[in-house]
Amino acid sequence: MKKLMISLLFLSFTAIYAQDEINELTFKDTQNSEVFEKISNNTRILKYTSADGSIFKLGDTLVIGTPSGTITNTTAAGAGNTFGIGKAKSRSKSNFQTIIMGRPAGVASIMSAMAGEAPQNADASMQGEIVIIAEMKVAHKGSKKKPLELIILLGEPNGRAFGMNKYMSVVDYEKSVLAGEIRSINAPLNRDEAIAKLKESKDLMDLGILDAAAYEKIKAELTPIILNKG
Template identity: 30%
Template sequence: MTKLLLSGILLLCSFSFFGQSLDTLFVTKCQDINWTSQYRNSDRFKTIKFEDGSSINLDGFIKIGKPSGTNSSQVVNTGLFNSTVQQQNNFSYLMLGRMGMAMMGGITYLPENLKGLDAKIIEIKLVHSGLSKNSLAGPVLILEINRVTVSVLNYKLAFENGELINPNRPMNRSEAIAALKEQKDLLDLGMITNEQYETKKKELSKFIK
């Protein structure tokens, strides 16, 4: 069933070329058929707004994290007298190329050597799970890394497993505490004023409570 659903989504993506340009894709509304039924697979959005309230714009950048370790392949390095086999970790939720191409050649996952790079968001769209607009839909991000096109198969799992890093996400509690300690060290060293420290403390406190 899952394979059939994925195949359907890939097929729909392959035929989505022309559509209107819209403002914001709200991830929290993607399970609301009354909202998603307004849009076609070919429609493109200028901004995507995530569940945590953060957003990223078209032509903005998102960082590639590291492979989640659930997908690997072997790389054979052939020498003059012998060869070595290395295990290479691949990304599980990021694929090379556009989704429609996977219908013809299968999915090629992003290799590990692209980790840590900044990827430009070149498309933000909503893809329906069925042939009708009156079906559940999910956001799809198309990225570009050094002129290489990358499709995000599941943005939520990519974030949760560290394969994608949202630069605009809210700071978590641990990060806020670490940042506050750093500011205190700077204050003790005389690198910032007490007023600057208190301003930063007030800003960070909302993430610590």
């Protein structure tokens, strides 16, 4: 009987992760081989808990951060003094390394790839944009025995387009967070942010804007984060 129960539990667990849609997934799940090996590429996720503890679902809001990369374009600028050699001008501009324009695997992307063109990375003009989560999917970082990465399709809050593109895509959410290119509005404070907030609260108390009781309450909330005991 015990063996039968274990078998039924195993089959139920396998069935859950064999679906095309998962109600809830965590970052720990994406790194756990007992879980991610049972999940197929392009499985839709309805709710996700990230490595920093942020919890979000479809329709929630994210903010585009700061581009972490640069792209350099070099163009000819006429002939030089030496025969056969022309002058060239190079111009560098910031761009996002983990955010691309459009869908990550749409028809246009496939056609561009066949033509030898890389997907268009979002440029610095997208910095600070408020976006909504239109879709979340996971894909293996290689074979099915590799961990999963979360891919997020981003929409414009009012249903408008980002220039020529209806959507943008975060190709690896956790990597994007580490690069500072995307952030969740409800993300927990990190240590540096907690220290800054505590200092600000102390200044407000010294100015008489914040009373001592309120400051002590804030201090009690932030101390575990600052001491890495959260």
